[in-house]
Amino acid sequence: MSDKLSYTIAQAVQAIGISRATLYRSIKAGEIRTFPWGGRVLIKRAEIEREIERRSGGMELARSA
Secondary structure, three states, rough: OOOOOOOHHHHHHHOOOHHHHHHHHHOOOHHHHEEEOOOEEEEEHHHHHHOOOOOHHOOOOOOOO
16 A cells, blocks of 8 residues: 555555445445545545454555565
8 A cells, every 4th residue: 555644435446456336335334434524535544454454364464665
């Protein structure tokens, strides 16, 4: 993931590699929290990383240098 602190829905699906529908299901289920900012719905990078970690069984996320 990039150094961005938050992502729009479109940016998040591209960064994660899932469909919009899958992301919206995760949001609706309360697995990923969003927040409004300037008329946009944003997702914190930490929120995405937390959900990936949860789904991967706590495996360490690889970070590129």
